[in-house]
Amino acid sequence: RRLGRTGRSLWPILDPNDVLGEMRLIKSPNEVACLQVAATITAQAHTDAMRYCKPGMVEFELEAALFHSFRAAGAGRLGYGSIVASGSNACVLHYTDNQTKMNENDLILIDAGAEFQYYTADITRCFPVGSRFSPEQREVYQSVLLAQKECVAMARPGRTLKEIHEHAVEVLTEELKRLKVLKGTTSSLIKAEAYRPYYPHGTGHWLGMDVHDVGRYYEQAYSNSRKLKPGMVFTVEPGLYFGEDSKAPAKLKGIGIRIEDDVLITEKGHQVLTSAVPKEIEEIESFRG
Ligand code: GLY
Ligand code: MN
Numbered sequence: 001r002r003l004g005r006t007g008r009s010l011w012p013i014l015d016p017n018d019v020l021g022e023m024r025l026i027k028s029p030n031e032v033a034c035l036q037v038a039a040t041i042t043a044q045a046h047t048d049a050m051r052y053c054k055p056g057m058v059e060f061e062l063e064a065a066l067f068h069s070f071r072a073a074g075a076g077r078l079g080y081g082s083i084v085a086s087g088s089n090a091c092v093l094h095y096t097d098n099q100t101k102m103n104e105n106d107l108i109l110i111d112a113g114a115e116f117q118y119y120t121a122d123i124t125r126c127f128p129v130g131s132r133f134s135p136e137q138r139e140v141y142q143s144v145l146l147a148q149k150e151c152v153a154m155a156r157p158g159r160t161l162k163e164i165h166e167h168a169v170e171v172l173t174e175e176l177k178r179l180k181v182l183k184g185t186t187s188s189l190i191k192a193e194a195y196r197p198y199y200p201h202g203t204g205h206w207l208g209m210d211v212h213d214v215g216r217y218y219e220q221a222y223s224n225s226r227k228l229k230p231g232m233v234f235t236v237e238p239g240l241y242f243g244e245d246s247k248a249p250a251k252l253k254g255i256g257i258r259i260e261d262d263v264l265i266t267e268k269g270h271q272v273l274t275s276a277v278p279k280e281i282e283e284i285e286s287f288r289g
């Protein structure tokens with residue numbers, strides 16, 4: 001190959017996604033501030049929705065109320081299409097039809113995030129369309145909440161998203177046994193991925209300018225999940241889903257629950273950017289009249 005008078009060969013071709021992805025993975029204080037505004041606006045909108053929802057409304061009425069809250073608080077736009085899923089619609093993972101009339105006895109799952117200065121929040125909450133959780137809905141909710149809180153508590157420098165996911169799988173498998181959905185030893189159930197029909201997604205993803213933000217999840221190929229560092233932001237979002245056609249006991253069918261918060265890794269541990277929106281059953285029920 002001719003090098004020409006500079007003596008320099010052709011420029012190598014690099015995938016900018018890799019370079020920019022790494023730059024975007026650790027957020028600067030200014031980026032964290034934008035994410036916190038997005039999270040605060042989103043938390044307020046979810047809390048407003050918990051007050052506004054009434055049986056007989058159509059899902060899109062809540063979708064519209066969320067958009068109103070976001071824009072009225074200064075958000076630029078949605079971070080992603082809002083999921084407003086009542087009853088068994090919650091078991092459809094990226095449900096965005098939002099056209100079902102909401103039934104008093106169902107739960108509603110809202111997964112929606114505002115974007116502020118190009119940074120997006122990503123929050124999921126579930127609450128009863130009526131005023132109280134049914135006993136079965138309460139049981140499943142407590143299972144997901146337990147997994148979610150334990151996973152958030154694990155977040156600190158040096159941990160990995162893989163470890164957090166593995167912990168979610170372990171807790172949810174134990175809970176699936178308690179709920180009489182699965183039977184057997186926890187280790188063999190995990191090995192056989194018996195939880196998968198009821199927990200078919202990961203426990204979190206990077207969050208930033210994109211809802212599923214760029215940046216590698218592994219240090220090399222698929223070997224080592226990378227260690228968390230201060231400035232990284234990600235979601236913690238375990239869930240359990242019992243679709244109408246699942247093999248779950250009949251009384252659980254139609255229940256789909258996910259609880260999602262946005263977490264920043266700090267020098268000493270973590271900070272939950274979305275802690276302003278309630279997730280305890282008693283708090284949620286107090287908003288439901
Ligand atoms: N809203 C998309 C997600 O939670 O990943
Ligand atoms: Mn998410």
Ligand code: MN
Nearest residue numbers: 111122123260
């Ligand atoms: Mn989400």
